[in-house]
Amino acid sequence: xxxxxxxxxxxxxxxxxxxxxxxxxxxxxxxxxxxxxxxxxxxxxxxxxxxxxxxxxxxxxxxxxxxxxxxxxxxxxxxxxxxxxxxxxxxxxxxxxxxxxxxxxxxxxxxxxxxxxxxxxxxxxxxxxxxxxxxxxxxxxxxxxxxxxxxxxxxxxxxxxxxxxxxxxxxxxxxxxxxxx
Numbered sequence: 001x002x003x004x005x006x007x008x009x010x011x012x013x014x015x016x017x018x019x020x021x022x023x024x025x026x027x028x029x030x031x032x033x034x035x036x037x038x039x040x041x042x043x044x045x046x047x048x049x050x051x052x053x054x055x056x057x058x059x060x061x062x063x064x065x066x067x068x069x070x071x072x073x074x075x076x077x078x079x080x081x082x083x084x085x086x087x088x089x090x091x092x093x094x095x096x097x098x099x100x101x102x103x104x105x106x107x108x109x110x111x112x113x114x115x116x117x118x119x120x121x122x123x124x125x126x127x128x129x130x131x132x133x134x135x136x137x138x139x140x141x142x143x144x145x146x147x148x149x150x151x152x153x154x155x156x157x158x159x160x161x162x163x164x165x166x167x168x169x170x171x172x173x174x175x176x177x178x179x180x181x
Contacts (some may be wrong), residue, residue, distance in 0.1 A: 013045035035064035051088040071120040078114035082107045082137045128157040
């Protein structure tokens with residue numbers, strides 16, 4: 001389905017507003033605000049299906065979030081990044097079969113880091129949500145075993161069967177790192 005001109009114009013207006021908010025955040029100079037504004041611009045680009053631009057803005061938002069020491073924000077941005085990178089990989093593969101490997105690798109890298117940091121987020125509900133988001137990305141990358149492992153962790157968190165020491169069944173905080181064969 002092709003976007004209607006009205007929806008496209010609405011998305012472009014949202015991008016203009018997000019860019020103006022980014023200018024204001026940069027003028028204010030607070031890392032947290034700049035990171036949030038960059039993430040809003042990225043989300044607008046993602047809404048316009050400009051995934052390469054979205055990925056670039058999410059990466060910038062992540063750099064600012066790291067400097068503001070907000071683990072919840074960092075983990076959320078890593079999720080946004082891995083979802084955007086896998087969408088880019090899929091789009092590239094649709095356009096030219098066999099392409100998209102680099103974007104898929106970036107998606108896996110971001111997913112691995114997010115799964116490792118997931119235990120540092122503020123609450124168990126958010127951690128479970130993060131694990132499910134990462135699981136979906138890994139499944140889309142073809143890493144079904146790792147995706148299932150994260151789903152199990154998320155279900156354990158949601159059922160309350162994981163205690164304060166939140167690690168997977170191998171004692172590791174994240175999933176194993178895999179690459180394309």
